[in-house]
Amino acid sequence: xxxxxxxxxxxxxxxxxxxxxxxxxxxxxxxxxxxxxxxxxxxxxxxxxxxxxxxxxxxxxxxxxxxxxxxxxxxxxxxxxxxxxxxxxxxxxxxxxxxxxxxxxxxxxxxxxxxxxxxxxxxxxxxxxxxxxxxxxxxxxxxxxxxxxxxxxxxxxxxxxxxxxxxxxxxxxxxxxxxxxxxxxxxxxxxxxxx
Amino acid sequence: xxxxxxxxxxxxxxxxxxxxxxxxxxxxxxxxxxxxxxxxxxxxxxxxxxxxxxxxxxxxxxxxxxxxxxxxxxxxxxxxxxxxxxxxxxxxxxxxxxxxxxxxxxxxxxxxxxxxxxxxxxxxxxxxxxxxxxxxxxxxxxxxxxxxxxxxxxxxxxxxxxxxxxxxxxxxxxxxxxxxxxxxxxxxxxxxxxx
DNA sequence: GTCTATATGAAGATAGAC
DNA sequence: GTCTATCTTCATATAGAC
Numbered sequence: 001x002x003x004x005x006x007x008x009x010x011x012x013x014x015x016x017x018x019x020x021x022x023x024x025x026x027x028x029x030x031x032x033x034x035x036x037x038x039x040x041x042x043x044x045x046x047x048x049x050x051x052x053x054x055x056x057x058x059x060x061x062x063x064x065x066x067x068x069x070x071x072x073x074x075x076x077x078x079x080x081x082x083x084x085x086x087x088x089x090x091x092x093x094x095x096x097x098x099x100x101x102x103x104x105x106x107x108x109x110x111x112x113x114x115x116x117x118x119x120x121x122x123x124x125x126x127x128x129x130x131x132x133x134x135x136x137x138x139x140x141x142x143x144x145x146x147x148x149x150x151x152x153x154x155x156x157x158x159x160x161x162x163x164x165x166x167x168x169x170x171x172x173x174x175x176x177x178x179x180x181x182x183x184x185x186x187x188x189x190x191x192x193x194x195x
Numbered sequence: 196x197x198x199x200x201x202x203x204x205x206x207x208x209x210x211x212x213x214x215x216x217x218x219x220x221x222x223x224x225x226x227x228x229x230x231x232x233x234x235x236x237x238x239x240x241x242x243x244x245x246x247x248x249x250x251x252x253x254x255x256x257x258x259x260x261x262x263x264x265x266x267x268x269x270x271x272x273x274x275x276x277x278x279x280x281x282x283x284x285x286x287x288x289x290x291x292x293x294x295x296x297x298x299x300x301x302x303x304x305x306x307x308x309x310x311x312x313x314x315x316x317x318x319x320x321x322x323x324x325x326x327x328x329x330x331x332x333x334x335x336x337x338x339x340x341x342x343x344x345x346x347x348x349x350x351x352x353x354x355x356x357x358x359x360x361x362x363x364x365x366x367x368x369x370x371x372x373x374x375x376x377x378x379x380x381x382x383x384x385x386x387x388x389x390x
Numbered sequence: 391g392t393c394t395a396t397a398t399g400a401a402g403a404t405a406g407a408c
Numbered sequence: 409g410t411c412t413a414t415c416t417t418c419a420t421a422t423a424g425a426c
Contacts, residue, residue, distance in 0.1 A: 391426105392425105392426090393424100393425080393426075394418070394423100394424095394425085394426105395422105395423085395424090395425100396421100396422085396423080397420105397421090397422080397423095398419100398420090398421090398422105399418105399419080399420090400417100400418085400419070400420105401417080401419075401420080402415105402416090402417085402418100402424100403414105403415085403416090403417105404413105404414085404415080404416105405412105405413085405414080405415095406409105406411100406412095406413095407410105407412085407413105408410090408411075408412105
């Protein structure tokens with residue numbers, strides 16, 4: 001929407017991030033111009049540089065913030081329990097958290113190649129930290145004989161890939177509720193690692 | 196490599212496709228210029244238009260060809276048998292075929308948003324045809340009581356997503372051979388759908 | 391903090407010579 | 409079939425007025 005000249009710093013910052021998030025997810029980082037983002041926010045392109053030093057940093061901030069939000073959210077709800085209980089908790093958390101942020105998740109996986117090596121290392125470290133919890137759960141389950149997994153590192157990647165797939169098709173209000181989706185995937189995860 | 200003026204149509208065509216494939220996979224369709232492709236091939240940018248009407252068609256051709264290769268390869272080796280045998284055959288075929296074509300697979304999933312609606316429909320129809328075989332296998336297994344799957348449509352998408360994940364980490368000559376990878380994933384697939 | 395204006399470069403695609 | 413040259417548009421980013 002058009003906007004007359006003036007000061008709006010308190011609201012423009014978040015709006016820039018929201019517009020970039022939505023456009024990057026829909027068209028891809030490389031295909032989106034600063035002018036497009038500015039148009040969506042309702043300012044001229046030059047004004048965006050009050051909020052980001054360049055387009056690249058905008059992408060990196062979105063990705064890093066998403067990974068930090070993921071780790072914070074997980075730390076806030078992770079429960080103690082048996083390996084089986086922890087695995088169910090992780091599975092359901094992963095599906096729910098990611099289904100609520102389709103744009104962030106899409107960008108976090110698709111735009112890795114547009115990061116500098118240093119930025120990539122930061123994002124990958126955060127992602128690895130998240131995946132480590134799942135690997136720990138699988139290791140614990142194998143150690144106590146509840147799970148039979150030939151390679152917990154690969155099983156971790158396989159489970160994450162399977163769960164991430166939910167975002168490619170799940171839509172609120174579709175044939176299945178999120179609860180049903182969680183139950184279906186938990187059923188497959190549970191059996192896939194069962195002893 | 197530099198190339199003097201002259202006629203090279205018989206070899207330039209495939210080289211254009213190979214260069215585009217490699218560059219699109221590495222940097223993304225939107226981030227690659229026709230000049231980059233031309234440089235890789237060793238011609239000037241204008242010469243590319245002897246082989247493609249535009250950049251977009253180049254992408255579509257790569258994606259459609261990949262999906263047709265996949266269906267052809269699958270049709271050539273698909274076996275009859277029990278649901279369990281067919282599922283193992285499909286699982287191992289999927290991993291092997293996709294691991295041999297990382298660039299094609301990457302593009303086929305990442306660049307869907309750069310297709311026109313008509314092009315997208317073509318690629319999706321081919322993909323759907325491939326996935327239908329897996330769904331049929333799961334339905335057959337459920338019908339005869341060998342499998343317990345609450346929703347075969349979702350299980351199909353979940354299995355494909357899990358198997359596609361192999362390409363994000365598998366490298367020839369790494370810790371595991373492709374045979375070992377196939378065995379590990381087949382173990383998880385088998386158990387995930389087991390009755 | 392936002393605007394207008396602009397510097398600078400590169401993009402996709404085409405024309406016409408060889 | 410490929411070249412050089414060019415048309416036209418658009419990109420990121422900055423400068424300076426308000």
